[in-house]
Amino acid sequence: MAPPIAYSLIATDLDGTLLRGDDTLSDRSLDALAQVAAAGAQHLVVTGRPAPRVRPLLDVLGSRGLAVCGQGAQLYDAGADRLLWSIILDRELAETALGKIEAEVGEVYAAVDQDGVDGLTLIEPGYLMPHPTLPAVRVQHRDDLWCEPISKVLLRHPTLSDDELAATARSVVGSLATVTMSGPGTVELQPCGITKATGLALAAEHLGLGAHETIAFGDMPNDIPMFDWAARGVAMANAHPELKAVADEVTLSNEDDGIAVVLERLFAGAPAPFRV
Numbered sequence: 001m002a003p004p005i006a007y008s009l010i011a012t013d014l015d016g017t018l019l020r021g022d023d024t025l026s027d028r029s030l031d032a033l034a035q036v037a038a039a040g041a042q043h044l045v046v047t048g049r050p051a052p053r054v055r056p057l058l059d060v061l062g063s064r065g066l067a068v069c070g071q072g073a074q075l076y077d078a079g080a081d082r083l084l085w086s087i088i089l090d091r092e093l094a095e096t097a098l099g100k101i102e103a104e105v106g107e108v109y110a111a112v113d114q115d116g117v118d119g120l121t122l123i124e125p126g127y128l129m130p131h132p133t134l135p136a137v138r139v140q141h142r143d144d145l146w147c148e149p150i151s152k153v154l155l156r157h158p159t160l161s162d163d164e165l166a167a168t169a170r171s172v173v174g175s176l177a178t179v180t181m182s183g184p185g186t187v188e189l190q191p192c193g194i195t196k197a198t199g200l201a202l203a204a205e206h207l208g209l210g211a212h213e214t215i216a217f218g219d220m221p222n223d224i225p226m227f228d229w230a231a232r233g234v235a236m237a238n239a240h241p242e243l244k245a246v247a248d249e250v251t252l253s254n255e256d257d258g259i260a261v262v263l264e265r266l267f268a269g270a271p272a273p274f275r276v
Contacts, residue, residue: 008042009213010033010036010214011044011046011214011216011230012043012217013223014054015047015131015183015219016236016239017217017254017258017259018259019057019254029259030061032257032260032263035263045063045068046067046199046200048071048180048183048196050113050121050152051067051083052119054067054076055117064078065079068202070151070152071196072197073086073089073151073191073194074151075206084206087191088150088151089152089153089191090191091146091149094176097189100173101155101168101172105165108156109124109128111127111129111153113150113151113152114148114151120148121137122139122145124142124145125141130184151191152189152190155187155188162181162185165187166179166181169189177192178192180222181221195225195226196218196222197226198225200216200229214229215230215234216234217258219235219236219243219254220239220240221242224242233248234247234248234249234259235247236250236258236259237252237258238254249262
């Protein structure tokens with residue numbers, strides 16, 4: 001009889017966690033995830049990226065299952081290329097929240113992720129994409145950002161740090177939206193009460209799994225709710241100090257295959273993957 005596996009659900013963030021800085025996946029990471037699958041466990045991407053920006057990476061991973069996208073606002077079925085569940089950010093509330101933030105810190109630059117499997121990322125004048133490899137459409141005026149339903153708003157400030165901007169946003173936004181910080185240059189407004197944990201819990205329920213069977217990997221404060229929900233949270237060496245403070249373990253950086261190091265240890269008895 002095969003020994004029981006350590007965890008049945010492996011939840012990983014993408015940027016700064018599973019992905020290297022150039023948005024690629026290492027062979028070692030792919031082999032480790034293949035070993036996880038061979039042991040009977042499931043890998044679940046849990047990311048701030050919207051579904052259209054995740055689809056190409058799921059193809060690389062060979063994933064035809066579920067993915068939690070948009071900071072938990074979307075549950076995407078890769079095999080069917082459809083959203084099983086999504087919640088939008090009310091555009092009037094988003095505008096109001098944005099106005100409250102600018103009343104405190106001055107002008108910010110904004111972008112939005114539209115809802116849907118083919119939703120666009122729209123950026124207003126002055127906004128610089130934190131990931132230049134990700135496609136975005138520049139609009140002429142801020143009003144153009146609200147032309148279609150959105151899942152979240154992304155914010156940047158010309159001088160404030162991400163921590164400063166996020167702290168101010170949380171102090172004034174209240175129940176209008178949930179404020180998260182998901183990466184360098186990425187402070188976000190999403191539907192109130194929606195986090196990676198809510199999306200992960202929903203996905204786990206669909207898979208028939210629970211928090212006690214889940215290990216989560218991340219690098220930024222937006223991963224804290226996911227760590228709180230899962231049985232074990234592993235932060236990358238390059239993680240934000242707030243996440244390291246609540247992590248059960250700190251592994252190597254995303255550039256040094258930190259996830260693979262942990263999975264190789266946990267699934268040491270699983271069959272090795274075959275690579276052509």
